[in-house]
Amino acid sequence: AQSVTQPDIHITVSEGASLELRCNYSYGATPYLFWYVQSPGQGLQLLLKYFSGDTLVQGIKGFEAEFKRSQSSFNLRKPSVHWSDAAEYFCAVGAQAAGNKLTFGGGTRVLVKP
């Protein structure tokens, strides 16, 4: 079975500082990996995804993520955060062999200090 762990429940970062959110997955083969962002009381927006190829993927809103097979990780980064980046971030894993379903991590809430 596939699973996702986001070790950090909360992260507080100053505006303009860099941000890194951790994501570790468990799956027998190379999974499809996603990062989503959720603003309070709203649905999820896809930031980026990794299927294959270049292990460093660029997403929207200045985010990027790096797939590291040896560490079973798919960490999300942003060089300089903006106050509008305060939200909940979810890492998700999916696979064809798992019925094309997404399994989400527990989420990381990002707070941005002025």
Add this chain to the structure above:
Amino acid sequence: GAVVSQHPSWVICKSGTSVKIECRSLDFQATTMFWYRQFPKQSLMLMATSNEGSKATYEQGVEKDKFLINHASLTLSTLTVTSAHPEDSSFYICSASSTGAINQPQHFGDGTRLSIL
């Protein structure tokens, strides 16, 4: 593009009533729609997968008779919470996919907050 509309956004009702939530893909055809449940400060848990024109596939532990899902067209899926009770209060989110394949992104609605009194 790829807009998913979910309605209503918030509903409060008495215990014992049934509540219907709609999920519409506004600018694309969705072969597959997914229904999730999210408890406060927790992650999304998949409840069921619905494919247009066929019966929904429910995840283990989800009561089919409690959560009725209909996907009658390529742009509309509905979730009906029957005889709702306070423990059914939650945030319900739908997503839609053009093919349901994992390499096709799921587009999410804004969710429905259900409060049962």
